[in-house]
Amino acid sequence: MPTTTTPSADRPGARVLDHPDVTAIRLEDVLHALADPMRLRIVRCLAAAQGELSCAGIELPVSKSTCTHHYRVLREHGVISQIYRGTAKMNVLRRADLDALFPGLLERVLEAAELQDGRLDD
Amino acid sequence: MPTTTTPSADRPGARVLDHPDVTAIRLEDVLHALADPMRLRIVRCLAAAQGELSCAGIELPVSKSTCTHHYRVLREHGVISQIYRGTAKMNVLRRADLDALFPGLLERVLEAAELQDGRLDD
DNA sequence: GTCAAATTACGACGTTCCTCGTACAATGAA
DNA sequence: TTCATTGTACGAGGAACGTCGTAATTTGAC
Numbered sequence: 001m002p003t004t005t006t007p008s009a010d011r012p013g014a015r016v017l018d019h020p021d022v023t024a025i026r027l028e029d030v031l032h033a034l035a036d037p038m039r040l041r042i043v044r045c046l047a048a049a050q051g052e053l054s055c056a057g058i059e060l061p062v063s064k065s066t067c068t069h070h071y072r073v074l075r076e077h078g079v080i081s082q083i084y085r086g087t088a089k090m091n092v093l094r095r096a097d098l099d100a101l102f103p104g105l106l107e108r109v110l111e112a113a114e115l116q117d118g119r120l121d122d
Numbered sequence: 123m124p125t126t127t128t129p130s131a132d133r134p135g136a137r138v139l140d141h142p143d144v145t146a147i148r149l150e151d152v153l154h155a156l157a158d159p160m161r162l163r164i165v166r167c168l169a170a171a172q173g174e175l176s177c178a179g180i181e182l183p184v185s186k187s188t189c190t191h192h193y194r195v196l197r198e199h200g201v202i203s204q205i206y207r208g209t210a211k212m213n214v215l216r217r218a219d220l221d222a223l224f225p226g227l228l229e230r231v232l233e234a235a236e237l238q239d240g241r242l243d244d
Numbered sequence: 245g246t247c248a249a250a251t252t253a254c255g256a257c258g259t260t261c262c263t264c265g266t267a268c269a270a271t272g273a274a
Numbered sequence: 275t276t277c278a279t280t281g282t283a284c285g286a287g288g289a290a291c292g293t294c295g296t297a298a299t300t301t302g303a304c
Contacts, residue, residue: 209300
């Protein structure tokens with residue numbers, strides 16, 4: 001019988017992933033997670049999607065193993081949560097948790113990213 | 123005759139440091155700069171100081187060379203500006219520049235750091 | 245001119261990071 | 275069962291990072 005954790009898997013027997021408890025999320029880690037271009041891109045997509053997105057659902061100019069790596073960093077640092085759904089792995093932003101810990105921070109980062117985009121490609 | 127740059131040095135002949143132009147400051151770099159505990163500490167001190175502070179004015183549990191390193195990262199990534207004043211080197215947050223590029227971001231980070239502090243040492 | 249204070253330059257060391265390719269595992273559909 | 279899809283594990287390479295100590299530099303004061 002499988003161990004179940006927080007982001008309750010769809011169906012019993014499903015593979016389950018470790019997520020840091022809300023109280024274990026640290027600001028430095030979140031900033032570090034967001035500081036990478038690929039990861040920031042993922043976070044922006046998830047924010048725009050207003051829901052869950054599979055890993056394959058976000059196009060990135062890096063190999064699959066590298067994608068896996070970045071998603072894991074985001075999860076382990078408390079920025080996203082992931083659950084398996086069939087052969088896919090779905091990703092969601094931990095907006096509520098992040099907002100509770102660092103009010104407004106994520107929103108500002110997303111906004112800043114938008115602004116920078118507009119600024120850079122004129 | 124000396125080359126002068128943006129943060130005009132106190133007196134002619136003073137050593138001058140390179141600072142990125144406002145338009146060259148990138149979000150990922152700023153986040154990366156803030157993601158290090160020592161650097162976040164420096165930034166918080168500067169924010170609290172409401173003005174300039176010498177490098178020696180901020181106590182850090184690392185060697186002097188490491189301090190130099192961190193201040194340089196902050197400057198090169200556009201977070202602070204530095205000028206020499208006598209034998210000291212003064213540091214100031216580039217609040218206006220950062221706010222113009224990424225409205226509210228710095229404030230939220232500082233606030234988040236405060237909140238986390240309160241939360242961690244109960 | 246000498247001296248102390250503040251900071252840097254340089255080189256080094258070990259760690260973490262981002263990236264990849266290949267081989268493997270889990271799932272659902274035919 | 276077989277197969278295609280999706281993602282992982284593992285190992286590796288190279289770059290960047292955080293840290294240090296020592297020697298050198300700049301400056302202001304004596």
